[in-house]
Amino acid sequence: MLIKVKRGWELPESAAISESQYLNRRSLLKKLAVGSVLAGSALSGGMSLSRRAYAETDPSADLYPVSANGKYTVPERPLTSEKDATTYNNFYEFGTHKGIYEDAQAMKLRPWEIRIDGLVEKEMTLDIDGLLSKVQLEERVYRHRCVETWAMTVPWSGFPMSQLIALAKPLSGAKYIRMETLADKEAMSNLGAFWYPWPYTEGVTMEEGMNDLCFMVTGLFGKPLPKQNGAPLRIALPWKYGFKSIKSIVRFTFTDERPVGYWEELQDSEYGFWANVNPEVPHPRWSQAQERLLTTGDTVPTQLYNGYGEFVAGLYSGLQESEGIRLFR
Amino acid sequence: MIDYPWNDRAGRFNWLRMAAFTLAVAPALWIAVDAATGGLGAKPLTETIHRTGHWAVRFLLISLAMTPVRRITGWNRVITVRRMLGLTAFSYAVVHLALFIPDQGWKLGHVASEIVLRPYLTIGFIALLGLAALAATSTDAMIRRLGRRWQVLHRIVYGLVALGLLHFFMQSKINATEAALMTGFWLLLMGWRLAHRMGASLKSPSVMAMVAIGAALTAALTEALWYGAATGVPWRAVLEANLMLTPWPRPAVITLIVGLVTVPLPLVKPVLDRLRRSVKRSSRGSTSIRA
Numbered sequence: 001m002l003i004k005v006k007r008g009w010e011l012p013e014s015a016a017i018s019e020s021q022y023l024n025r026r027s028l029l030k031k032l033a034v035g036s037v038l039a040g041s042a043l044s045g046g047m048s049l050s051r052r053a054y055a056e057t058d059p060s061a062d063l064y065p066v067s068a069n070g071k072y073t074v075p076e077r078p079l080t081s082e083k084d085a086t087t088y089n090n091f092y093e094f095g096t097h098k099g100i101y102e103d104a105q106a107m108k109l110r111p112w113e114i115r116i117d118g119l120v121e122k123e124m125t126l127d128i129d130g131l132l133s134k135v136q137l138e139e140r141v142y143r144h145r146c147v148e149t150w151a152m153t154v155p156w157s158g159f160p161m162s163q164l165i166a167l168a169k170p171l172s173g174a175k176y177i178r179m180e181t182l183a184d185k186e187a188m189s190n191l192g193a194f195w196y197p198w199p200y201t202e203g204v205t206m207e208e209g210m211n212d213l214c215f216m217v218t219g220l221f222g223k224p225l226p227k228q229n230g231a232p233l234r235i236a237l238p239w240k241y242g243f244k245s246i247k248s249i250v251r252f253t254f255t256d257e258r259p260v261g262y263w264e265e266l267q268d269s270e271y272g273f274w275a276n277v278n279p280e281v282p283h284p285r286w287s288q289a290q291e292r293l294l295t296t297g298d299t300v301p302t303q304l305y306n307g308y309g310e311f312v313a314g315l316y317s318g319l320q321e322s323e324g325i326r327l328f329r
Numbered sequence: 330m331i332d333y334p335w336n337d338r339a340g341r342f343n344w345l346r347m348a349a350f351t352l353a354v355a356p357a358l359w360i361a362v363d364a365a366t367g368g369l370g371a372k373p374l375t376e377t378i379h380r381t382g383h384w385a386v387r388f389l390l391i392s393l394a395m396t397p398v399r400r401i402t403g404w405n406r407v408i409t410v411r412r413m414l415g416l417t418a419f420s421y422a423v424v425h426l427a428l429f430i431p432d433q434g435w436k437l438g439h440v441a442s443e444i445v446l447r448p449y450l451t452i453g454f455i456a457l458l459g460l461a462a463l464a465a466t467s468t469d470a471m472i473r474r475l476g477r478r479w480q481v482l483h484r485i486v487y488g489l490v491a492l493g494l495l496h497f498f499m500q501s502k503i504n505a506t507e508a509a510l511m512t513g514f515w516l517l518l519m520g521w522r523l524a525h526r527m528g529a530s531l532k533s534p535s536v537m538a539m540v541a542i543g544a545a546l547t548a549a550l551t552e553a554l555w556y557g558a559a560t561g562v563p564w565r566a567v568l569e570a571n572l573m574l575t576p577w578p579r580p581a582v583i584t585l586i587v588g589l590v591t592v593p594l595p596l597v598k599p600v601l602d603r604l605r606r607s608v609k610r611s612s613r614g615s616t617s618i619r620a
Contacts, residue, residue, distance in 0.1 A: 088371035096504040098370060148502070150372055192576030195556070195566035196503075266503050266561045285447055285500070290434060294371045299434030 058224035065222030072140035080152035093188035157219025178259035203259030278328035349410035388418035449499035513548035513584030532595035541588020549581035
């Protein structure tokens with residue numbers, strides 16, 4: 001009997017081909033639509049963006065690309081184009097619109113200190129390069145579902161959060177991990193809007209953090225993570241709505257109190273702590289039944305736990321949906 | 330009779346109508362150019378829905394500004410472009426709704442159920458139905474047929490704009506700045522109408538300053554009330570933010586500035602008229618010398 005076992009470095013064929021296809025399609029369409037002169041300037045505009053984004057050589061650049069973990073692939077969806085994934089971003093510290101990628105370049109990535117505190121054996125401060133030298137990096141292709149009903153599929157590089165938890169050595173009383181984003185007034189223009197609850201905060205339970213799917217991200221598309229995507233360290237929680245996947249993390253606090261996230265603080269009727277993806281449970285203002293894929297523009301049905309039920313459904317089997325626990329919002 | 334939109338009723342080219350027409354089509358052209366060059370980003374449909382919605386509100390306010398601008402400046406001809414601007418607002422609103430259909434994957438049943446289920450969509454839809462009734466009664470024939478009732482009917486536009494603004498506030502994810510700014514402008518426009526109805530002259534600097542201050546204060550309170558009632562943002566902080574101009578002036582402050590800028594406008598036309606008369610006199614004078 002022939003059993004085909006996918007090896008770690010094997011990306012699904014659809015993923016490997018489609019990115020270049022879609023990129024080509026864009027440039028072709030541009031040429032057809034507005035003639036070669038306009039297309040030329042648009043393309044060079046795109047190039048200057050990528051040049052700006054990677055102009056500073058990231059000290060961790062030599063670490064990438066890393067080998068792919070074949071367990072986490074998305075064979076049924078094409079990869080989102082790198083351009084879309086790196087120019088359509090929610091990062092409220094830089095503004096409340098999606099085109100913050102240029103403003104985000106003001107963020108300084110070195111030195112980058114990460115504080116680990118709360119219920120741990122010993123509180124500590126790590127710098128990002130020290131952390132990177134202590135963990136095993138790999139690449140995983142994940143779906144990412146935003147609460148705003150758009151979705152993307154991208155290859156993240158990083159390491160399971162369980163490795164970070166092992167480094168932190170939490171005490172037995174720790175039930176939650178609270179995370180904080182950098183709050184640098186110099187670099188982040190929207191911090192001037194002082195009525196928002198900065199710094200951006202999010203959290204997971206210890207069980208969620210130990211789940212293998214819970215991934216600390218340091219790279220994207222085989223390169224260091226761009227600033228607008230949450231460099232140098234963010235989280236990817238692909239079974240939850242995107243706002244849970246906090247960016248540019250500077251602090252991990254192990255605690256016995258359930259953290260209240262930035263969005264929960266702002267609008268708890270719409271954005272809660274659990275925020276697991278569920279097509280059956282609408283956002284108060286819109287249906288979550290379907291999602292639009294960036295790059296292809298296709299509208300596809302949304303799946304329970306964003307299709308990751310086999311990995312994470314067990315985390316919630318003991319919890320009852322109630323007034324205090326809204327698993328899906 | 331079908332004529333070019335930039336011509337007047339006598340079929341002659343008219344600069345004011347041309348300016349209004351250019352203003353009406355410019356946002357559509359802007360969107361089209363961005364669509365062709367990738368300027369609409371990774372979700373072009375969503376971006377176009379947002380932009381057409383914004384422009385629908387902006388054109389509604391611009392059309393509502395024509396009557397007070399005429400009263401303030403004494404420039405009566407602005408009224409001749411009011412209908413065009415109102416129809417422009419309606420057109421952007423229609424495109425705004427129409428694009429929601431492909432946005433929902435062309436599922437008409439889903440579109441209908443969303444409009445019924447989500448209050449902010451229901452409110453926006455009702456506003457659009459109202460605008461459709463106003464657009465349908467905007468032909469010369471309908472205006473003649475309805476007579477005085479036309480005035481009464483078309484006064485509902487004030488309420489329709491209020492619904493549109495509520496829809497604008499409710500769809501904001503958290504940042505309702507532009508909805509609050511548009512509300513500030515709407516309050517200014519309503520303030521001028523109220524002052525006029527109460528018999529005050531919009532050419533009086535003190536009346537204009539009072540309207541500006543009143544509209545700005547109401548805008549500040551509306552914004553703080555919105556954040557306090559509908560979000561977890563502390564309303565006091567939102568009110569306080571009006572006192573500082575950084576990182577950018579808040580909607581109520583911009584409302585105040587715009588309101589105060591209009592205070593000297595009543596002086597413009599008399600000065601221009603005097604200049605024109607003196608130019609005419611001096612040119613007559615020069616011809617007489619030559620003669």
